[in-house]
Amino acid sequence: MNESTKIDPVLLVSVLNFLRRHEHGADLGEMARHFGVSAVRMRGIIDFLWTVEFPGTALLGPESMFDFDAEGLEDEEPWVRLTHDPTARVSRRFDPQELATVLIGLDALREHRSAEERAVIDRLSAKLRGGEDADAPAEGSGSPLVDALRRAIDRGAQLRIRYFASGADAPEWRVVDPLRLEVRGAMVYLNAYCTKRRGFRWFRHDRILEHEALDSPIGEYSEADRNRPLEVSGHRLATVRLAVAPSAYPAVRPYLPPGRAFPEPEDDGFSHCPVDFRSYQVLAQLCAEHAGAVVVEGPEEARAAVRSWARSAIDAARPVPGSRA
Structure with missing residues (x-):
């Protein structure tokens, strides 16, 4: 992708779902406008999906890859049609730990997405949970704690948390400005500014023993502050x-x-x-x-x-x- 080297998994899934609903194809320019990207970026997305393979299944060779109508893409007004979808024939099963990891990851991925993209994630979460109405948005996907962290970030409001830091003798209450969630393995980490320590900290979700939503707004932070890289002191058991x-x-x-x-x-x-x-x-x-x-x-x-x-x-x-x- 020329415009951005970052691969957005939610956008890829949304594009695939769009093409599945339009089995006879769709105009490349109209797809670009629908997803709010340029035609060059949309063509780059299709080219990337063309290279995606699903190994470790019963499908082999081209059968394990997405395929598109090549002639349509070369028209003067490019037309996109999905001609082969390997996921339609693959059944995935997760053990409980894998399922929990996927659900936590989906919950964190839901952050700062459009309403349409969140609906895609909510439907997928509902299906993985075995919900009766998998096409309806899931209510509060993920654990109650992660839901509370996400709501505080969306509201731009402070949180009061009782946190048991690694190596501490006892848990302590802190007031934090929540900025972003990130998943690493089965763990969810909260990037926040800690008013007690007067600095940025990463808080591991399973060490947050209690939490309380506050009405006070968070401070002003730069994109660099919000997107600072995850720093974990160690994945020791x-x-x-x-x-x-x-x-x-x-x-x-x-x-x-x-x-x-x-x-x-x-x-x-x-x-x-x-x-x-x-x-x-x-x-x-x-x-x-x-x-x-x-x-x-x-x-x-x-x-x-x-x-x-x-x-x-x-x-x-x-x-x-x-x-x-």
Whole structure:
């Protein structure tokens, strides 16, 4: 693409959906006006899609690639027609962790998109969640916390968060100006200006234990501030001391290094051992699914995160006052 070297995945998906709806093709210039780009940029998008291949499927060679009517594109008034769509014959399935990663990524990608592009993302999220009406926009895609962060960014309003920083002895409240979300793996990071630290910080979503929307507006920030690169101090795993009952061995074993066995149960009937987790949210869900059989002994940061997760889950399960139970 001559005008921009950046590939916008939402725009690519939108163009493909447009062509699927216009099975007999569409005028290149009209497509460019529809998507608010130049005809040169739109031709570059089509040329890029022509090179996209879907490996690792039963489709081979040209069958695994998009194809377009070449003659139509060379007309004096170029015409775009999708003649082969490899995705129509490919069924994708995700395991729970992969699905969660995709949904979080879609949620962050939704930022600063047009209404049409957001509708595409919402429909895809609904389909991945198995919603009954996949063509309707999804209400609040993603986790409640990520939804709250996104709303604060859209409103341009400050947030008050209770954050447990890595290496801290206890969580602390901070008032931040939220600017942008970014996904790295299964984690969502908030780019924000911290009024307490008087500087820009990246906040990891699973370390935000509580949050409160404020009415006060954020300050003025440049595009460079909003789009500053993600800086992560390290993707080290969190080591947690667990007490594990034998009944929960099968659930906890995937988190142990290959070949490592549980220690023999002690007098209390539990094995006591260190276990590594990629996030405290995963740990909290494991404890909830095996209540009483998986107990967090330390560090206090992990215990606090599990308690906060449990309180949020209980609050979410409570019926709304005045509603029918």
